[in-house]
Amino acid sequence: MKRRFRLTRSTDFKRVRRYGKSYAHPLVVLYALKSDRPGVRVGVSAGVRVGGAVERNRTKRLLREAMKTLLPETVPGSDLMLIARPPLAEAGLEETRQALSGLLQRAGLLVHPHDS
RNA sequence: CAGGCUGACCGGGCGAUCGCGGUCUUGCGCUUUUCGCGAGAUCGAGGAAAGUCCGCACUCCAAAGAGCACGGCGUCGGGGAAACCCCGGGGCGGAGCAAUCUGCCGGAGCAGGGCCACAGAAACAAACAGCCCCAUCCGCAAGGGUGAGGUGAUGGUGAAACGGUGGUGUAAGAGACCACCGGCAUCCGCAGCAAUGCGGGUGGCCAGGCAACCCCCGCCGGGAGCAAGGUCAAGCAGGGACGAAACCGUCCGAGGACGGGAGGAGGCUGCUCGCCCCCUUACGUGCACUCUCCCUCGGGAGAGAGCCAGUCCCGGGUAGGCCGCUAGAGAGGCGCGGAGACGCGCUUCCCAGAAAGAUGAUCGCCCAGGCAGACGCAGGGAUGGAGUCCUUCGGGAUGUAAACCUGCAUCCAGAUCUGCCGGACAGAAUGUGGCUUACAGGUCAGUCUGAAGA
């Protein structure tokens, strides 16, 4: 995923985490907040509970890869934050994509909600 | 062949598609750098990148000072920039049949303190029982009581009791003395660079253990850390000078400079000394106004309501951008020296530099490995199977898979084939030397033990 679609600043993370609305799934937690920017920006995060550095990096890669394919279907003008949970370290790519798709649908952020 | 031990090493490979970060070149947006979007080339995690247990480089703290405190280390020689590091020795132990592995290492003799439960007379300089002698009392005597003294052999405890055996000696005894042995210290000789070992002489039997208790001796350590530190833009906090006149002295260009005193903040990330640097000496015993009182007419006391404005200059920290930021005690190869750690020489190479933090995903083939299933092996063997070759198309040559025969094995193992599973521990964050810990599976060399065969 290109860097311009990413959340990079610490203050952005704090803002989304504080004022965004959250949606939970056993594998991942989604925070969403409306923004005045045109595109969608995504930040990924993995806490210590997920595992060591290998597991944390792997879960973050997994979330970015899964989000990449879902990006065109996402409603623009919002900042998203994805927080990995411990079971995600054992999950595959397709599993992660389905989890994310479900979460985005619940948040009302998918352009074609009934397709998937 | 099986199981170990030691050392060294590998840590999946290839291809396709999608995707990420750096550098260089290049096209476009756009006008140069910058920035954004593309294209191409190239590079892109480890043996531990980990834990952060020791070092070092580097940066800042004024210079990086002294002492104390505190902490660490402590056999010998060598290596190394250094290290709670490495190599090779020594001494005392421990594990194993063995190869081999492994723990400890200044001082408890004269620096001193402390502790050694229980038991025991006594836990480090003491005397409970006992033994002996003398005095005295009782008794015919044997012997017993009391008191003064000698002794430390005997006892039993304990983890540990002040050398052992034999003799001389004595009232009884005792290293009090003698011989031998053990141990300690010291001297000499030999071997070794040394620690130390071996042999001989001398000494006095004094001298228990614990310094991973305090401590003593020797050596080492200033502190903080790349969020170090530098820099850029924008602000803000804050500060300074003049205003402004009041500690003392000196100087002159007359308002400042320098020096000293006093007080305070900070720094040497514990303390003290010493030193450095800064501030104050104007929120007060102040300034100036009004009123009242006193007076030696200089001033003093009390009360009231006020003043400390303004101007100019300097200018952070954090967050953000950039630098620091990767060419170095560097890596590979070859040769030489050395027992080894390691060193030297030549040569080739440039080998991640991210910043919510880049190496992955999917598929195919292979390589190790694991599990399950199938299959007896070798030789001979045809009115001659499939295939191949020749052909005049009639056939011929070659040819052992099978049945069958012989031998050997026997439901085990090995080899072969098929299917399925399947790749450990773990991710750079300034660099680097060690140590420690985690780790599927495999390779090579040396070596030990066991079994079988020759």
Add this chain to the structure above:
RNA sequence: GGUCCCGUGGUGUAGUGGCUUAACAUGCGGCCCUGUCAAGGCCGAGACCGCGGGUUCGAAUCCCGUCGGGACCG
């Protein structure tokens, strides 16, 4: 990057060289009490002190290493 603390029955703590194969509370099991339950009384089980070495005659305690958990500072 740096610093510190804690691991002891199921749970929470004490014990910091020996008289302690470890104490207290709560929880657990059995019995008594009661018509029954609770409370109460009596009895009992439950730990080789996170793990591995070492020092010592002797270690939960001292030293070293290691594993896990937690806290703090920038």
